[in-house]
Amino acid sequence: MAIKAVLFxxxxxxxxLEQDETxxxxxxDHDGDPLDVEAQTELMxxxxxxxxxxxxLDDEHQHAWENRDLDAGLHRxxxxxxxxxxxxxxxxxxxxxYHRLIDPLQWTPYPDTEDVLKGTHEQGLAVGVxxxxxxxxxxxxxxxxxxxxxxAFVLSFxxxxxxxxxxxxxxxxxxxGVPAEETLMVGDSEEADGGARALGCAFAxxxxxxxxxxxxxxxxxxxxxxxx
Numbered sequence: 001m002a003i004k005a006v007l008f009x010x011x012x013x014x015x016x017l018e019q020d021e022t023x024x025x026x027x028x029d030h031d032g033d034p035l036d037v038e039a040q041t042e043l044m045x046x047x048x049x050x051x052x053x054x055x056x057l058d059d060e061h062q063h064a065w066e067n068r069d070l071d072a073g074l075h076r077x078x079x080x081x082x083x084x085x086x087x088x089x090x091x092x093x094x095x096x097x098y099h100r101l102i103d104p105l106q107w108t109p110y111p112d113t114e115d116v117l118k119g120t121h122e123q124g125l126a127v128g129v130x131x132x133x134x135x136x137x138x139x140x141x142x143x144x145x146x147x148x149x150x151x152a153f154v155l156s157f158x159x160x161x162x163x164x165x166x167x168x169x170x171x172x173x174x175x176x177g178v179p180a181e182e183t184l185m186v187g188d189s190e191e192a193d194g195g196a197r198a199l200g201c202a203f204a205x206x207x208x209x210x211x212x213x214x215x216x217x218x219x220x221x222x223x224x225x226x227x228x
Contacts, residue, residue, distance in 0.1 A: 001181050001182055002182065003125065003182060003183070003184045003202065003225055004125055004126065004178045004182040004183070005125055005126035005127070005128065005173070005176045005178035005182060005183040005184070006120050006125055006126070006127055006128070006183070006184045006185075006186060006222070007128045007129070007130045007169075007172055007173075007176070007183060007184070007185045007186065007196070007201075008117075008127070008128070008129050008130070008186050008187070008218075009129075009130060009131060009163075009185075009186065009187030009188060009189070009192075009193050010129055010131035010133060010137050010140075011107075011131065011133070011188075011208075012187075012188035012189075012206075012208030013110075013186060013187050013188050013193075013206055013208070013218075014109060014110060014113045014117075014129065014218075015107040015108060015109050015110070015113065015137075015140055016107065016108055016110065016208065016210065016211055017047065017101065017106065017107050017108070018107075018108045018210065018211060019044045019210075020100075020106075021040070021044070023097060023100055024040045024043065024044070026093070027040075027043075027087075027088060027093055027097075028090065028093070029087060029089065030089050035087055039086075039087045042086060042087070043083075043086045043087055043088065046082060046083075046086045047083075047086075047097065047101060053065060054082060054086075055081070055082045055085045055086070056085075057078070057081065061077070061078050061081045064077045064078035064081075065078045068134055069132040069133055069134050069156040069157060069162050070134070070156055070157055070160060070161075070162060071134065071157065072134045072135065072157060074134075075102075075134035075135070075157075076098060076102075079098050079101060080094050080095070080098055083097055083098065102134070102135040104135070104136065104137045104138070104139045104140035104143075105139060105140065105143055107137075107140050108211050109140075109144065109146075109211070110211050110214055110215075110217065110218060111211060111214075111215045111216070112215065112216050112217070112218045112219045113146070113218065114144070114146060115219070116218040116219060116222060117146055117149040117150065118146075118149050120149070120222070121148075121149035121150075126151050126152075126176040126177065126178050127149055127150050127151050127152075127176075128150065128151060128152040128153070128154060128172050128175065128176050129141075129150055129152070129153050129154070130154045130163070130168065130169070130172045130185070131153075131154070131155055131156065132156045132162045132163050132192060133155050133156060133157060134156075134157045135157070136155070137153070137155065138153060151175075151176060152172065152175040152176055154168060154171055154172040154175060156168060159171055162192075163187075163189075163192040163193060163195055163196075164191060164192050164193075164194070164195020164196075164198070165195070166195070166198055166199055169185070169195065169196045169198075169199050169201065170199060173199065173201070179200075180196075180199040180200035180201050181200045181201075183196070183201045183202070184201065184202045184203070184204060184222075184225050185197075185201045185202070185203050185204070186203075186204045186206060186218065186221050186222070187203075187204075187205070187206070188205070188206050188207065188208040190205055193205075202225055204221035204222070204224060204225055205221070206218060206221050
């Protein structure tokens with residue numbers, strides 16, 4: 001059956017939070033000394049990791065981690081704890097880093113993101129962005145003029161469901177007005193994004209590599225499903 005709609009994940013699929021060492025220049029440890037290179041490297045890995053749990057958490061923070069994409073307060077709580085465990089003991093410094101994490105203008109699009117969104121839209125296919133996220137990512141698109149290629153944004157914290165729960169896929173499909181069997185989900189997580197298969201969607205997996213190392217992953221994924 002021909003594909004008539006495409007749903008894209010956000011983090012690790014269309015955009016990625018890239019390393020920016022300038023964020024760390026004024027960070028200090030418990031003794032007030034600058035973070036060493038090893039500590040800075042590990043901190044950036046934890047901040048920019050697109051998938052997977054990055055710290056060992058107690059029960060309270062584990063609950064916050066598992067529900068972070070449903071509630072902005074829980075998201076903030078658990079990431080401040082992750083930053084604390086990652087060598088940022090000063091609350092004001094952790095808060096400054098966290099605000100960069102949730103600033104959609106700090107996120108970098110993959111090299112083929114614009115081309116794929118524009119090309120898919122111009123072919124007459126419905127385009128949606130479906131993300132497990134706790135903050136509004138629309139400015140990442142509007143600031144680059146990419147929002148005109150997106151018919152619907154479905155964000156977990158706004159709708160009260162997260163991938164791979166079928167409810168969030170069903171809601172996205174309904175908003176695009178295309179049957180599941182004619183919808184392709186593109187994402188970087190087999191477990192989360194691949195949940196679309198349960199409703200009958202096709203699924204294309206992309207690797208959440210740094211943007212410089214994945215110049216045409218989206219183009220390739222769509223070509224394999226005869227979308228482009």
